[in-house]
Amino acid sequence: MAQDLQYSYHHCLLLAAILVLPLLLVKLRRHGSGRETNLPPGPWPLPLIGSMHLLVGVLPHLAMRDLARRLGAPLMLLRLGELRVVVASSAAAARAVMRTHDAALATRPLTATIRALTRRDGLGVVFAPQGEHWRQLRKLCVNEILSARRVRSFRGSREAEAAALVASIASLSSSSEPVNISSLLTTYVTDTAVRAVAGDRMRDRDAFLECVDEGIKVSAGFTLADLFPSSRLARALSGMARRAELQGVKMSGIMDDVLEEHRVRRSATGAGDEEEDIVDVLLRLQTDGGLHVPLETGTIRAVINDLLGAGSETSATTLHWAMAELMRDPKKLRRAQDEVRGAFAGDSRVREEALPELRYLQLVIKETLRLHPAVPLLVPRECQEPCRILGYDVPVGTMVLVNAWAIGRDVERWGKDAEEFRPERFEEAGNCAVDFKGTDFELVPFGAGRRICPGIALGVAVMELALASLLFHFDWELPGGAAPHELDMTEAFGITTRRKSDLWLHATVRVPLPSL
Structure with missing residues (x-):
């Protein structure tokens, strides 16, 4: 993935040279008027x-943090091609973006890549611009499909998937070979999310995981068409x-299969409210009507895609790091x-x-989210x-970015050990609340304000159950007698903070497993 993304950035720079003269004139006409005299500080931009x-060849959230430090600018302006990007790198700046000016900054930029990615189904709750469509979907998430009652109703499926995870680890560890914990946790989170959304394990789970992977690659960084939206030549040259x-x-095809299975089942047997999964809820609301904005099938597919893609990727990433x-x-x-x-x-x-x-377990997850927010730039x-x-x-x-990764590692807020993993910090005065x-802008892994992630409760429940189960049933060792400090903690290059390498561990059963 890293090589693909680095190639994409270099590709953008090379092709940008072809566009220098016409686009430079556009740039000068747009930004050379001198009217905006108090823009945020930023590095000196090169022409075009x-x-x-x-940002070429480095982790964007790390590069942006270092630039902000160098400039002494908690609010920084970057010019990326034709785009103006403001980056908030402190809790105060994040508060201004996501609370003080939340209404003015609550929409999403629709880049060429996002438009292409969502062209067939339209926009779900993640990328929808602020408006009646988004408000309707947000209301559905909060009051119906991700409500506290609905999340509790999925407890049985979460516990069943946790038991399957434990059983898989025990079976694989019996050979005395190390176990790929990253792969197993990804499978657990995906299956748990799918059962909450669709009521059963996905028949095309592997194809779905490939789609999620591809979606992350496609969404990461900026394409030439994103950076130069006014240029037809840029759009023609960009294959992204x-x-x-x-x-x-491809993702829509997978979602169509899920929807068809549910329609057939509902027409044959019906579905009581207590037995409804999220797809059932969406199909019921589509049939019953009464919504200000019609719930079209494409919108349902888009919402399912958001729930499965975002939910599985972020929770799995956090568990890997924990x-x-x-x-x-x-x-x-x-x-x-x-x-x-x-x-x-x-x-x-x-x-x-x-x-x-389990108070300490909760602190472990909180500290993991501080150091490794799954979406570092929100x-x-x-x-x-x-x-x-x-x-x-x-x-x-x-475009406005909040660098949650930089905010979570701010030395002025978290102290000299801000880069260290220390869950105990949240037991100390000033941090325990x-x-x-x-509501606390020094810790915003899920965002804040109108665009805060509506699936926090479900994601935390999935993470806490898995981590507690792994710690309860097994003792853990690094393979090959490696020392703890030798464990590679390098991040992968992408839109999320994945680990660059999978986590392989030796597992020894200490608490007998339940029978499935």
Whole structure:
């Protein structure tokens, strides 16, 4: 993936040279008027490409954090081709973006790639611009498909998938060979998300996972058409839009199979409210009507795609990092295991209703989200009306990014050990009340304001159950006698903060497994 993405950036730079003269004239006409005299500071832009060269071959959230530090600018302006991108890199800047000016910045920029990716089905809740369509979908998520009651109703399927995860690890570890925990956790999260959405494991799970992978590659970074939206030549030379469109068609086909199975089942047997999965809810609302905006089949496909893609990728990424961080510190690993085994002493499995008792486990997840937010730059916003943020002008049409990764590692807020994994920090005065649900802007892995992720409760439930089960049933060791500090913690290049390499561990059963 890294090679593909780095090639894409270099490709953009090379092709940009072909467009220099006509696009430079456009750039000068648009940005040379001098009217906006108090724009946020930023690095000196090169002609045409702006600051693109500063992001080539490096992790964008890391490069942006370092640029902001160098400039002393918690709010920074980057020029990327024709795009103006404002980056918020402090809690104060994030508060201004997601609370003070939330209404003006609550829409999504529709790049050429996103338009191509969503061309067949339209927009779900993630990428929909602010408007009645988005408000309707947001209301459905909060009140119906991701409500607290609905999330509780999926507890049985989560526990069944956790038991299957434990059984798979035990079976694979019996050969004394290391186990690919990353792969197994991805399977667990995907199957759990699918059962919540569709009521059963997906028949085409492998094809779905390939689609999610491809979607991440397609969405990562900016294509030539994204960077130079006014240029027909840029659109013609960029092949990513076509790749994105094909990806959207493939995912729609998978979603069509899921919808057809549900329609056949509902027409044959009906479905009571207590037995409804998320697809059932959406199909019922489509049939019953009464919504301000009609719930078309394409919209249903788009919402399902959002729920499965975003939910499975973010939760799996967080679990990978949580296990890796615990393996790097045996003392923290033992403390977490002691807590879980003490809470469930005499039981044969972890019970979800008792998870609120596991205070340290919750701190482990919170600290993982601080250091490794699954979407480090959050989902982009776009300025709809002129704003003044931290004293700077943000013009209409500007893309706005919140660097949640940089904010979570801000030394001024978190101290000199901000780069260290230390769950105990949330037991200390000043930190114990900090949470990730959108009110504390120094910790915003799920965003905040109108565009906060509506699936927090479901994602946290999936993560807590899996992590508690792994700690309860198994003792863990790194393969080959490797020392904890030798574990590779490199991030992969992409829109999410995946680990670059899979996590392989030796597992030894300590608590007998329940029978499936």
